[in-house]
Amino acid sequence: MKRYGIYALACFTAILLSSELAFSLPIVGVGPDLVIVVLATFAMAEDPKTAAIAGFATGLGRDLLISSPAGLSAFAYSITAYSVALAGTARGVWTYLGLIAGATFASHALFGFGSMLLGQDMSGTPLARVVLVTTGYNSLLAPLLMPLLRKIALAERPGGAE
Amino acid sequence: MWRRTTRHRSVVAAVLVATVVVLTLDFRTGLIDGMGGVVSEIVSVFQAGVRTVVRPIEGAVGGVRGLGSLRQENEELRQENIRLRDQAARFEGVARENAQLRRQMALEDAIGITGGTRARVIAASLSSLERYLEIDRGAADGVEVGTAVLAPEGLVGRISETSARSSRVQLLTDAQSAIGVKIDRNGETGVVTGIGGNRLRLELVDRTALDRGALRVNDILLTSGYQGGVFHSNIPVGVIEEVDPSPRGTTYRITVRPLVRLSRLDIVTVAPKPAVVAATPGPDAQRTR
Numbered sequence: 001m002k003r004y005g006i007y008a009l010a011c012f013t014a015i016l017l018s019s020e021l022a023f024s025l026p027i028v029g030v031g032p033d034l035v036i037v038v039l040a041t042f043a044m045a046e047d048p049k050t051a052a053i054a055g056f057a058t059g060l061g062r063d064l065l066i067s068s069p070a071g072l073s074a075f076a077y078s079i080t081a082y083s084v085a086l087a088g089t090a091r092g093v094w095t096y097l098g099l100i101a102g103a104t105f106a107s108h109a110l111f112g113f114g115s116m117l118l119g120q121d122m123s124g125t126p127l128a129r130v131v132l133v134t135t136g137y138n139s140l141l142a143p144l145l146m147p148l149l150r151k152i153a154l155a156e157r158p159g160g161a162e
Numbered sequence: 163m164w165r166r167t168t169r170h171r172s173v174v175a176a177v178l179v180a181t182v183v184v185l186t187l188d189f190r191t192g193l194i195d196g197m198g199g200v201v202s203e204i205v206s207v208f209q210a211g212v213r214t215v216v217r218p219i220e221g222a223v224g225g226v227r228g229l230g231s232l233r234q235e236n237e238e239l240r241q242e243n244i245r246l247r248d249q250a251a252r253f254e255g256v257a258r259e260n261a262q263l264r265r266q267m268a269l270e271d272a273i274g275i276t277g278g279t280r281a282r283v284i285a286a287s288l289s290s291l292e293r294y295l296e297i298d299r300g301a302a303d304g305v306e307v308g309t310a311v312l313a314p315e316g317l318v319g320r321i322s323e324t325s326a327r328s329s330r331v332q333l334l335t336d337a338q339s340a341i342g343v344k345i346d347r348n349g350e351t352g353v354v355t356g357i358g359g360n361r362l363r364l365e366l367v368d369r370t371a372l373d374r375g376a377l378r379v380n381d382i383l384l385t386s387g388y389q390g391g392v393f394h395s396n397i398p399v400g401v402i403e404e405v406d407p408s409p410r411g412t413t414y415r416i417t418v419r420p421l422v423r424l425s426r427l428d429i430v431t432v433a434p435k436p437a438v439v440a441a442t443p444g445p446d447a448q449r450t451r
Contacts, residue, residue, distance in 0.1 A: 015205065015288065016212050023286035023295070026425060029335075029360055030290040052173050056180060063184070064198040065205060066289045067322070067330070071184035073289075078177045086170075112291060118185075126359060130290040 014038045030133040040103035041149040043084040055081030076110035100142040104135045199325040206328035209285040265314030273396045278431035293336035300327045308392050310433045316398030316421040346382040364416035372414050394436050
């Protein structure tokens with residue numbers, strides 16, 4: 001239970017940091033999405049069903065903070081977390097980075113396409129650029145966060161310590 | 163294998179159903195909006211805290227960056243310089259803020275805005291598909307949805323949502339943003355829309371005027387003030403950067419650079435609606451300032 005509390009706290013911190021970095025250190029106007037980094041790291045150590053539920057709850061929290069229709073982030077995060085959990089624990093740094101990059105790409109692409117399907121005006125939004133830059137930004141930050149996040153993800157898991 | 167596929171399908175189906183339920187609640191009821199307001203309120207308190215912590219670090223980083231040119235000087239002078247720069251970095255923020263406020267007041271005086279509410283930018287959008295900022299003033303401070311938000315250089319955007327203690331500002335560059343403008347030089351009108359990046363597009367300009375060259379690079383765009391009384395007129399918006407006829411020559415592609423550096427905002431002013439200013443020019447305006 002404590003683990004889920006720590007996970008929630010990590011997500012909250014990720015929301016604050018993502019927002020701050022988007023403001024003070026954007027790359028071509030695009031900020032990172034550290035929430036998906038936290039979620040994907042957590043999902044790697046979980047069974048797919050729990051990961052999907054955690055993804056949905058996390059996405060719903062994000063939906064409450066943005067203007068897009070609520071449910072889109074929940075859907076994108078949930079499917080992404082489920083897929084990451086199916087892929088299993090990343091043993092090496094490169095596998096971890098690959099999963100984070102893939103998760104970021106997939107969640108943002110799903111979110112973008114979902115927005116389009118729901119009739120959001122995306123005419124002026126460079127979706128491809130946002131998806132690619134966010135993926136790159138997350139890939140840059142993920143190695144720095146990896147040790148801490150993996151510790152959180154594996155905390156209190158029976159036999160979870162590496 | 164069959165069992166595993168069925169399990170995957172059931173999880174995906176459950177996620178889809180949950181998504182449809184949330185979407186329906188969002189579109190049909192105000193429940194999600196209400197919850198969003200409460201969550202934004204809580205998060206904005208922490209965001210303001212993070213901003214407060216990060217701001218001096220930004221100043222210090224700026225100070226350290228400037229040290230490169232001093233490497234040739236002797237150690238004693240270098241140490242002295244570091245100390246002075248460290249000190250300067252601390253005061254730099256205050257001086258910059260002071261200068262910004264002065265310029266902001268000069269702009270407000272020039273376009274006849276009184277009673278604006280000063281606000282601090284506390285965060286940017288979590289989603290890069292949207293362009294907005296969070297400020298630390300909300301409905302309790304008299305901030306209203308739809309009102310213009312200004313920086314010393316000109317228009318930043320408009321208030322799109324408010325909660326009690328914070329508000330969301332839709333930036334000029336947001337893809338959903340559309341602002342009525344006029345060319346400062348000749349009064350030709352058009353609409354400036356966001357295109358998601360750092361530039362804007364000028365549309366709906368009279369074709370005849372375009373053909374006779376009414377628009378030039380470096381022309382300044384000001385708000386037209388025609389938008390149902392939402393914006394004051396003559397607020398600087400942007401400068402024309404490019405006027406390109408389309409390949410078929412049927413239309414023009416006019417690119418505009420915003421005058422405000424939207425990524426470097428600290429303090430902004432939420433202008434009252436023009437009609438409010440006209441109706442209550444004195445005491446109310448003084449109170450909200």
